[in-house]
Amino acid sequence: MSVIRGWCPTAHRPMEAGDGLIVRVRPRLARVTRTQVLGLCAAAASYGNGHIDLTNRANLQIRGVPESQWPALIERLCALELVDPDPALEARHAVLVAPDWRAGDDTHRIATELAARLAEFPDLPGKFGFAIDTDAAPVLQDDPADIRLERDVTGGVILRADGRARGVSIPVDDAVSALLALAEWFVASGGRAAGRIARHAAALPAWADQDALPAPAGPPLGDTGSTLGPVHGVAFGRIEADALAALMTPSATGLRVTPWRRLIVEGGAPSPRSEPPGLDVDACVGAPSCPQATVETRTLACRLAPHVEGRLHVSGCAKGCARARPADVVLTGRDSLFDVAFDARADAVPELVGLDAAHILAHFGAS
Numbered sequence: 541m542s543v544i545r546g547w548c549p550t551a552h553r554p555m556e557a558g559d560g561l562i563v564r565v566r567p568r569l570a571r572v573t574r575t576q577v578l579g580l581c582a583a584a585a586s587y588g589n590g591h592i593d594l595t596n597r598a599n600l601q602i603r604g605v606p607e608s609q610w611p612a613l614i615e616r617l618c619a620l621e622l623v624d625p626d627p628a629l630e631a632r633h634a635v636l637v638a639p640d641w642r643a644g645d646d647t648h649r650i651a652t653e654l655a656a657r658l659a660e661f662p663d664l665p666g667k668f669g670f671a672i673d674t675d676a677a678p679v680l681q682d683d684p685a686d687i688r689l690e691r692d693v694t695g696g697v698i699l700r701a702d703g704r705a706r707g708v709s710i711p712v713d714d715a716v717s718a719l720l721a722l723a724e725w726f727v728a729s730g731g732r733a734a735g736r737i738a739r740h741a742a743a744l745p746a747w748a749d750q751d752a753l754p755a756p757a758g759p760p761l762g763d764t765g766s767t768l769g770p771v772h773g774v775a776f777g778r779i780e781a782d783a784l785a786a787l788m789t790p791s792a793t794g795l796r797v798t799p800w801r802r803l804i805v806e807g808g809a810p811s812p813r814s815e816p817p818g819l820d821v822d823a824c825v826g827a828p829s830c831p832q833a834t835v836e837t838r839t840l841a842c843r844l845a846p847h848v849e850g851r852l853h854v855s856g857c858a859k860g861c862a863r864a865r866p867a868d869v870v871l872t873g874r875d876s877l878f879d880v881a882f883d884a885r886a887d888a889v890p891e892l893v894g895l896d897a898a899h900i901l902a903h904f905g906a907s
């Protein structure tokens with residue numbers, strides 16, 4: 541039986557996994573400086589299992605931290621200014637930022653103001669978050685956030701509640717205040733019980749319930765690259781700390797962290813595009829790292845991916861940590877075997893049940 545938790549781990553509130561604690565760092569403005577990258581890599585090697593995970597909320601995680609080492613790790617992360625020493629403030633940094641921003645543009649200005657005003661926000665549920673996505677075209681529309689600031693079809697900035705097709709036009713200078721007002725409405729109208737704004741049944745306040753249409757999504761970073769520096773793909777979102785540190789070539793000034801398993805090496809030396817297998821396949825860590833898993837996930841995912849049409853999700857259990865949305869093919873581990881569903885989430889009622897890896901491979905013509 542999987543355990544569904546309504547919160548995400550933070551550095552101050554780590555989650556226990558089979559291989560130790562998971563300690564999450566939330567890069568401010570989707571950016572980590574060169575010094576912070578090198579310090580984080582050293583910390584992952586000293587206190588964790590030597591890997592760093594890149595999450596679908598553009599966070600960086602150190603895994604495998606023994607409880608006895610956690611206080612020293614927190615101290616190191618606070619010294620690097622990767623974590624706020626105040627746990628309450630750290631918990632509020634649930635902000636996705638379009639990673640390709642430039643100094644002084646709207647995304648940079650809004651995200652900077654929001655970071656400075658987070659203490660004004662009410663206490664929000666653990667998975668509640670914001671997206672600042674005001675480049676020329678939105679790029680975060682498929683990524684998890686409850687309240688979004690993005691471009692509309694006329695080029696203006698709109699505020700939009702997740703789950704609603706339209707939003708309200710907002711002057712850029714008022715954007716953070718509007719975000720705060722909608723977050724306050726969410727709490728005052730009983731939204732905490734629903735957890736997420738898309739599940740909150742109350743009608744939006746009239747001022748936020750307008751008909752500004754978001755602009756069509758921009759092209760994915762994997763197709764366009766970035767003028768900030770080379771884009772480095774991270775298979776399954778996991779990279780060894782040494783490999784991450786090696787991205788900091790002499791000219792690199794830092795990393796931009798994305799929710800798409802890709803890192804932009806700011807100022808990095810030009811390099812061939814890195815798009816490893818496993819980049820567009822979803823598979824959680826599975827067994828033996830996660831205590832809720834009874835199956836290995838990532839080796840099977842790599843073998844199967846070329847034989848599956850569409851998006852593949854291999855999940856160690858029904859919780860579906862690697863992908864919340866439906867995938868074209870989803871394998872869900874249960875009692876050391878897999879159930880299979882199509883166009884579904886990991887917790888869907890399966891169409892095939894109780895297959896081992898060999899049967900799965902044969903079913904998809906991969907054996």
Ligand code: SF4
Binds near residue numbers: 825831856
């Ligand atoms: S989905 Fe995977 S990582 Fe998440 S709890 Fe289940 S087995 Fe563990």
